[in-house]
Amino acid sequence: MEKLQLTTTFAVYSSTAELPQHIAALMEQAVAVRKRSYAPYSKFHVGAALLLSNGEVVLGSNQENAAYPSGLCAERVAIFHAGAVYPDAAVVAMAISAAAESKVVTQPIPPCGACRQSIAEYELKQETPIEIYFMGEEGKVYCSESLKNLLPLTFGGEYL
Template identity: 40%
Template structure:
């Protein structure tokens, strides 16, 4: 017998003015770094900026290659850099912004599946959720308290 199961995501939709000064700063860094994206195939430029528990901000942009779509996402690049170079310091916030090359308006953005799993792994590593800030096309920002709402069936355990 089948069961109908309902899933609900919890997040906030905020205007720019409703963000804290720190969140605005992080989102501005994500927006700026998106301009350095190497995206000759998709023209979709993504920037990601994260704040470590120490307060330090790291950033990255997506990097494509000719075997498109086998590029590397901005989110995974910056999380990998943080893990390799600041291995004992938790990631507290991650801001993501994107737009098509030449567009004035920001695109609605959300991490891909691989990036969602990488965010999950980082949360598991430090035992704390990462506040996610996602730029929206209308100028608003979505804020999630951790990856759970974006990845309800997380892959947490090889033995489960």
């Protein structure tokens, strides 16, 4: 038997003030769209903003439904919208912000597993990494240079 050890590295910013200006602006849009999410059940609000290679910004917020799991996470709302409206544009960067109604979220909140797999599909399709910046409501911002840091053993179409 041999062991496979996987390691990953993230850039950690102490706040949005440390982010590059264009990413700070993208995160501001993620925060704004987060406030328009529909989360009456979980009371957990998430916003995502995607910067595309054509300069467009696509937004998404989580949309819940009483018939779980019919709702959709912010990241998938945004990336599926980008794929539908701008199919030839690559996703360059994604900014994600999450907040709860019951407490202040200061821990960076990464995409869930289903969102990671959906983002992976687009990263594999476009053959370029997607920078993913994520935070809570306030505090530190983590940056992953690629989805592969969040999902190192990615499942792709080559296995089918």
